[in-house]
Amino acid sequence: MSPLSQKEGSSRSLPNQTPCLSYWQRTTRAFPHLHANKDAKVPSNSKYVVVGSGISGSLTAFELIEGGVKGEDIVILEAREAASGASSRNAGHVRPDAFRGFSAYSKVHGEEQALKIIQDERLVLQRVDEFVTKHNVPCDFNLTTTFDVCMTPEFAAYEKESLESFKKAGGDTSYIKFYEGRDAQQKTKVPGAIAAYEWPAGSSHPAKLAQFLLQTVISKGAKLFTFCPATEVKVSSSSGLWDVHTPRGVITAEKVIHCTNAHAALLLPHLDPYMRPNRAQAHSIIPTPAFCGDQALRSTFSLRYSLHHFYSLIQRQADGTLVLGVSRSNPTLSPETIAGRLSTDDTRYNEEIVQDALRSFGEMFPDYVPDTTMHGEGLDHAWTGIIAMTTDSVPFVGAIESLPGQYICAGFNGHGGSNLHPIFFNINKANQN
Ligand SMILES: Cc1cc2nc3c(=O)[nH]c(=O)nc-3n(C[C@H](O)[C@H](O)[C@H](O)COP(=O)(O)OP(=O)(O)OC[C@H]3O[C@@H](n4cnc5c(N)ncnc54)[C@H](O)[C@@H]3O)c2cc1C
Incomplete structure (x- = not known):
């Protein structure tokens, strides 16, 4: 060619x-x-x-x-x-969409198909679990739960509405737990949480x-x-x-x-x-003591300020490394950085995204205290990869x-x-x- x-x-x-x-x-x-x-x-x-x-x-x-x-x-x-x-x-999540995407999928594919997509998401987690167990796959698969954490009242309202429309269409919500205010903050260790939803999910070494x-x-x-x-x-x-x-x-x-x-x-x-190819970025972070030993995060997270401004987080149970992904069109980033996502170049990472990731992580989890990290703690590595949007x-x-x-x-x-x-x-x- x-x-x-x-x-x-x-x-x-x-x-x-x-x-x-x-x-x-x-x-x-x-x-x-x-x-x-x-x-x-x-x-x-x-x-x-x-x-x-x-x-x-x-x-x-x-x-x-x-x-x-x-x-x-x-x-x-x-x-x-x-x-x-x-x-x-990628960012290591094996995380079904439990209901959030329902409205968006419904607009494109109709309610019936949207319901099937969400049902299948759940089935995939189950199948990955079965597959890893059956074949004894050494991929650090960790079956746990995940939190969708609403960091703003606007996003909490959006999630509420999504859940309602999913339920109204006949979607099964029996496995989704909901927390509000102080409950949400305690459950997630995120003091700024307005609300949180929890459901089964996992992580792996992809x-x-x-x-x-x-x-x-x-x-x-x-x-x-x-x-x-x-x-x-x-x-x-x-x-x-x-x-x-x-x-x-x-x-x-x-x-x-x-x-x-x-x-x-x-x-x-x-x-x-x-x-459309899109460049996405993720980071590995070596935890400070607040996230070590019995304080390690056992669930995974999607921490969301809005639909397009969010962070995905897992803590690997195998070695304690935190893996933090940043949404591609996060509106707090400069227009150049946002435009730069339309690329197939995974040669390097974007420094502005690294800074945003670390700052936001410190804001969402103030126990992290980045200023007092010892040598060897803190940002370990940043990388990019290309995803395919249809x-x-x-x-x-x-x-x-x-x-x-x-x-x-x-x-x-x-x-x-x-x-x-x-x-x-x-x-x-x-x-x-
Ligand atoms: C930063 C980042 C974070 C992500 N986070 C998550 C997450 O937490 N959870 C999740 O589920 N998903 C996540 N994803 C998405 C997930 O990684 C992908 O959807 C999935 O890996 C796609 O797998 P694939 O095999 O289809 O594609 P790929 O893994 O991209 O494989 C395609 C392969 O084809 C090769 N190739 C392309 N063209 C040719 C050619 N012409 N000839 C020969 N080889 C070719 C490429 O080199 C590549 O190895 C993330 C992705 C990125 C980049």
């Missing part, structure tokens, strides 16, 4: 070649398949080619094998090191999860080629199958599954108008009707709660057809 047909900052792009490393990547550098087949030529044919080795690509391969496909019939192509996209750069999946499929015969982008998919003139072009050869495949998330439109240009807020999953034999699982809107779900429910279609 000529570089001219790529569009910088759009979904019609290859991942940037000089990405920064996230906390998750920095703590898994010895993964043996990180640079698998980095210089090897690709085979000339493979029944299945999965493009992208993030959680979608690795779980697709995993589920294909579980469904009876031979590992030897699967090639996974990855443009950078193994699982180096959003899956290894890179370890993706790497477990890759390790498993490779051990069953699948081949991963890293630093090997798919640059074009064309009908094979000789066989009528699909030719997947890479810099290290062409693979003729019966089935191609696009798991390229924010970069999906490079190979599927007709998706370009429907998908025009209707849900991912593209399933067969691509206009391209028989091609499938897609991409466009996750910065969310993973619903991430595993489409694969669990749909991937075996690629096997059956």
Whole structure:
């Protein structure tokens, strides 16, 4: 593919070649398949080619094998090191939306579908829990509860209304707890909390999860080629199958599954108008004593000033590290920083966002006392990753009707709660057809 047909900052792009490393990547550098087949030529044919080795690509391969496909019939192509996209750069939450998105989903998809989306979010958490337990996945998965903390009366009113409309439409709210005023403050340890909602959620080490999946499929015969982008998919003139072009050869495949998330439109240009890459940023923080030992936060958080101004927070039970994500269009940031989110460049982080994250964290949790940190406490690392926003807020999953034999699982809107779900429910279609 000529570089001219790529569009910088759009979904019609290859991942940037000089990405920064996230906390998750920095703590898994010895993964043996990180640079698998980095210089090897690709085979000339493979029944299945999965493009992208993030959680979608690795779980697709995993589920294909579980469904009876031979590992030897699967090639996974990855443009950078193994699982180096959003899956290894996120904020570690496995957090279903319990009701907040209901109104927004209803406007686009109608009440019935919106109810299903929220129900499925809950189901995903359950399935992740079952999956991790069944396969004994060493990904630090921690099943706990999460708080949606309303930091302003306006947002508390918004949440109340969302919950009411969800309930009115028949949504199940029996598993959601509500706290107000002092109760909310005590429960969450956030003195500024106006109200809070609590429901089941979890956290994980996302890179370890993706790497477990890759390790498993490779051990069953699948081949991963890293630093090997798919640059074009064309009908094979000789066989009528699909030719997947890479810099290290062409693979003729019966089935191609696009798991390229924010970069999906490079190979599927007709998706370009429907998908926007956005750069998101997260931070690891080594806690001060107020968050150590038996004071560590056991639940996860979304701390919200408004719909577009919020912070996501988990504290890893494995090592106590706090992971803090910042919303992309936080209105307290400068217009330049907000505009900078429309990018596919995950080379570095934004310093203004770091400062906002640390200041806001100190304001929300005054016990943190950042001024008195000892050497080794405080900000550990900051990183960015690219998420894929779609025009209707849900991912593209399933067969691509206009391209028989091609499938897609991409466009996750910065969310993973619903991430595993489409694969669990749909991937075996690629096997059956
Ligand atoms: C900062 C940040 C915080 C987030 N926080 C959370 C969170 O707390 N909880 C949550 O659930 N979700 C979160 N997300 C979103 C979540 O990480 C993603 O939705 C999920 O990882 C998407 O998985 P994926 O496999 O579809 O995409 P990716 O992990 O992005 O994988 C796509 C892969 O395809 C590769 N690729 C792309 N184009 C090509 C090509 N042409 N050829 C070969 N390879 C290609 C990429 O290099 C990449 O490895 C966050 C994301 C970010 C960036």
